Amino acid sequence: MSVPEFGNPVGTYGPARGSAVFDYAAGGRDLPVSVSFECQGTGTLQVRIPVLRAAFPVECDRGELIAKGGEFAVSTSHLAGTVHVSAPPGVTWAGAVGRAEPEKEPSIWQRGPGEGS
DSSP: OOOOOOSSEEEEEEEEESOEEEEEOOOOTTOOEEEEEEEESSEEEEEEEGGGTEEEEEEEOSSSOEEEEEEEOSTTTTSOEEEEEEOOTTOEEEEEEEEOSOOSSOSEEEEOTTTTO
């Protein structure tokens, strides 16, 4: 497992076990914040990004590497912020925050076993 890659990363953390908080840098006013997480183990990561008022779970699978991410284009997207991750014991995870031009895909994506992971 490695930290998910972005063309323009502004914050990364991991691979890690346990809960953590990591920072990401401010960016252009018109650029959304993209986040990506990978995890492996049994349990659910709880991810919270206070400046974006966003929170979401990342379901991890015992033996499979799972990737999940999202893109946020809200009025506070240009600000620097922190990502709070609560992780159960036995789960290894890595996270990244990036800034890039908005994609024309749905705002939340998930990749699991058999889907290019």
